[in-house]
Amino acid sequence: MTLEIILIFSAALLSIGIFGLLTRKNIVITLMSLELIFNSVVLAAVGFTRYSIHEDFILQSLSSENIFNVLSGNILGLFIISVAAGETALALALVLALGKFKSTIELSDLSEMKN
């Protein structure tokens, strides 16, 4: 039951993030929704790592290199968190530049590349 609770929390965060991405025009809120989606993915990966363990996979070869692979989901989460942090830093620098030169942070006003 614990895995189901974690996965439903993850699904709720995912759908909230998608809702924010689709409705809000503010660029910072859009970024926040993106962060919520990343969080939901990492949460699901960590939940599966802890609660969905295949016995046969471990018993295939009982050596220390093999059994550490049980924790691969945590490594995936670590990498997603690092990439998301870098992406946020870059995006917020862009937000600062936009606020300086165009005095707007609404996504619907940024349409120079259209057509």
Added chain:
Amino acid sequence: MDNSLLNIFLIVVSIVGTLSGLYVVTQTNVFRAAICLALSFICVSIVYFAINAEFLGAVQILVYVGAVSVLMAFSILLVKDLQTASSTTKGFSFFLSIVTSLLIFIVLSFVILNSDWSSEENIKDPLVKELLFEKYRENPIDQTITFANEETPANEVREGLFNNSIIPLGSLLSTRYFISLQLIGLIIVACVVGSITITKNTIENDEEGVKEII
């Protein structure tokens, strides 16, 4: 911790996290939204701590709560008119967005509740149980895994994988995922250099009075 108690705890934390996430996407004040985003991240990190992923919980607090939320709050304070101006789409597209996200949530919940996940109750082998949750013995010569008891020498006894996940994670990161770790470092350096370049151009152009779009 007893499993049903853990479940109740996780449900409460999930509800708080979900409500603060909802507040983020419906709030008109962007600064308050950033604070609620930090609360949502804290709830996720509490879940990590509760399910034996302490390292990831610490990383979550350090990176998301400590860095990302604070960075967002700073950029909100630095940009003029960002704190209140926050419009949403209206009419039919707003309705479509609600339907889309609700459908995604309902379908996902349906799949989650109707699937048969192989859980930790299915683990029958006593050695695997010891290996994951108690203590095990690692033979230093051929690195085979056996049961640990009182006579086992202390340097051959290892903590269970979920008891103390920091040493296995460090070992994985320094052997199998070493190249990936270096590549992630390279990506972060590229991101930092890029953001410094963008903001530096912003400041220089501002001093010369030149209004150009980067």
